[in-house]
Amino acid sequence: MKTPAPLTAALYLRRSREDPERDGEHDTLSRHREILLDLADKTRVVITDIFEEVVSGESLYRRPEMLRLLEAVEQGKYDAVLCMAIDRLGRGNMREQGIILEAFKASGTKIITPEKTYDLDLDIDEVLTEFQAFMSRQEYKLISKRLRRGLDQTIAGGGYIANAPYGYRKTTIDKKPSLEIVESEARFVRMIFDLYCDGAGAELIARQLNALGSVPRRSERWNRNSVRHILKNPTFRGQIIWYKKRHIRPGAESPKHKTKYLPESEWRVYDGLHEAIIPPEQFERAQELRRGRYIPPSNNGTVKSPLAGLVKCSVCGQNMQRMGAHKSEPYLLCNTTGCSAGAKMEYVETALLAQIRDRLTELTVELETQDAGAELTRAEETLALIRRSAAQTAAQKEKIYSLLEQGVYDVAEYRERMDAVTTKLAELERQEATAAAELARHSTEEKAALRDKIQNALAIYHTADAAGRNALLKTILEKVEYTKHKKTKPHDFSLTLTFRAQNPQR
Numbered sequence: 001m002k003t004p005a006p007l008t009a010a011l012y013l014r015r016s017r018e019d020p021e022r023d024g025e026h027d028t029l030s031r032h033r034e035i036l037l038d039l040a041d042k043t044r045v046v047i048t049d050i051f052e053e054v055v056s057g058e059s060l061y062r063r064p065e066m067l068r069l070l071e072a073v074e075q076g077k078y079d080a081v082l083c084m085a086i087d088r089l090g091r092g093n094m095r096e097q098g099i100i101l102e103a104f105k106a107s108g109t110k111i112i113t114p115e116k117t118y119d120l121d122l123d124i125d126e127v128l129t130e131f132q133a134f135m136s137r138q139e140y141k142l143i144s145k146r147l148r149r150g151l152d153q154t155i156a157g158g159g160y161i162a163n164a165p166y167g168y169r170k171t172t173i174d175k176k177p178s179l180e181i182v183e184s185e186a187r188f189v190r191m192i193f194d195l196y197c198d199g200a201g202a203e204l205i206a207r208q209l210n211a212l213g214s215v216p217r218r219s220e221r222w223n224r225n226s227v228r229h230i231l232k233n234p235t236f237r238g239q240i241i242w243y244k245k246r247h248i249r250p251g252a253e254s255p256k257h258k259t260k261y262l263p264e265s266e267w268r269v270y271d272g273l274h275e276a277i278i279p280p281e282q283f284e285r286a287q288e289l290r291r292g293r294y295i296p297p298s299n300n301g302t303v304k305s306p307l308a309g310l311v312k313c314s315v316c317g318q319n320m321q322r323m324g325a326h327k328s329e330p331y332l333l334c335n336t337t338g339c340s341a342g343a344k345m346e347y348v349e350t351a352l353l354a355q356i357r358d359r360l361t362e363l364t365v366e367l368e369t370q371d372a373g374a375e376l377t378r379a380e381e382t383l384a385l386i387r388r389s390a391a392q393t394a395a396q397k398e399k400i401y402s403l404l405e406q407g408v409y410d411v412a413e414y415r416e417r418m419d420a421v422t423t424k425l426a427e428l429e430r431q432e433a434t435a436a437a438e439l440a441r442h443s444t445e446e447k448a449a450l451r452d453k454i455q456n457a458l459a460i461y462h463t464a465d466a467a468g469r470n471a472l473l474k475t476i477l478e479k480v481e482y483t484k485h486k487k488t489k490p491h492d493f494s495l496t497l498t499f500r501a502q503n504p505q506r
């Protein structure tokens with residue numbers, strides 16, 4: 001959980017030649033400074049920088065402090081900027097204002113004045129109308145250009161200047177603004193993608209998140225839209241997107257300031273410095289799903305069986321099929337003639353859930369007692385054995401080569417032996433990968449991740465429809481092998497569960 005840190009802010013003070021100077025008393029600048037420092041106290045912000053300047057002309061070069069401030073805002077250095085009034089920040093035509101305000105908005109920097117606190121994410125229209133004269137148009141153009149160039153460079157370099165999305169918090173990497181993962185939220189982001197890629201809809205996902213007590217950033221509960229918002233945000237796969245929207249100044253099109261969202265094809269994409277929460281392949285799969293171009297193998301039309309694509313016949317290896325006319329109770333049957341006997345769907349589902357619950361209990365006990373178990377030892381031994389064998393085979397390869405050099409082998413013999421050794425090495429590599437995965441399955445993190453997933457799935461299983469149940473089961477199960485001999489009692493079947501590798505990332 002995040003502990004709320006005090007907000008950090010900058011003060012911006014300026015006095016123009018036209019401001020009255022008071023002899024003997026405080027001048028305008030120090031009077032404003034006192035007011036703003038007092039305001040900082042009241043609003044509990046910590047002032048880390050003060051920008052002060054006396055403005056005497058329209059030239060940009062007379063306002064170096066404003067430039068420095070805008071650059072720092074662009075870098076996301078402050079939570080807020082305190083100033084006497086919004087008109088102290090600048091003016092220009094509406095488009096130029098849009099760009100400067102965008103720097104505040106994009107970096108999530110609030111503007112605090114004695115009158116009001118502006119959160120540009122919420123109040124941008126209001127700010128625009130209140131935004132008033134102070135700098136010349138030309139000056140604005142220069143600042144805007146420089147600012148935009150700075151933003152572009154930051155983003156092209158992988159920096160992240162917008163508000164941190166759910167799952168991340170702001171940080172600095174290589175002196176650039178960036179993001180770091182908030183694990184307590186990131187696990188829900190992973191869950192969203194996992195469930196979605198398994199065929200669950202945004203609505204069901206939202207329900208599951210709410211059931212688990214997860215809370216999104218900007219509302220009290222997850223809904224379809226907030227889930228979809230997560231699903232299409234490339235930040236999660238480690239990218240930075242820029243120019244998603246454009247501000248349109250009031251004019252012919254509309255009398256009000258408007259934000260136009262540009263089509264995805266016009267977005268500019270960069271590799272971010274931040275760590276991805278979702279692997280690129282999975283993110284892309286979710287996009288395909290979103291665009292309706294990809295239909296998951298388990299979800300051809302409507303999923304009527306919670307066990308679809310999960311339960312395989314242990315004899316022939318085929319998927320067990322749901323059968324049953326509308327009036328009769330559905331059965332799970334093997335399509336291969338004369339193969340395993342079928343069973344009532346309901347029985348299989350109940351037995352499967354019972355076995356999942358058993359696994360949950362086991363995992364909980366193992367995690368509490370920190371008992372890695374015999375399986376871990378066995379997996380370690382297997383892996384060591386394979387690696388030893390691979391090392392021997394690699395040595396053999398060297399030897400064959402030197403025998404060729406020594407003239408013991410001719411080229412034909414050499415090739416033949418080399419082929420054999422190469423094939424063996426490839427096989428060993430495959431075995432090594434399997435063994436390493438097996439070993440990972442017994443690691444503590446893996447177990448904890450699986451335990452969480454099972455708890456999550458079971459928590460809302462009964463509220464989901466067939467498709468939802470299917471998606472939930474697939475978050476925890478790789479496959480289920482079903483065995484039932486002919487002429488046995490209805491409940492006499494056995495299920496062998498293979499749990500899905502969770503590959504916890506941290």
Ligand SMILES: [Zn+2]
Pocket residue numbers: 313314315316317318334335336339340
């Ligand atoms: Zn079969």
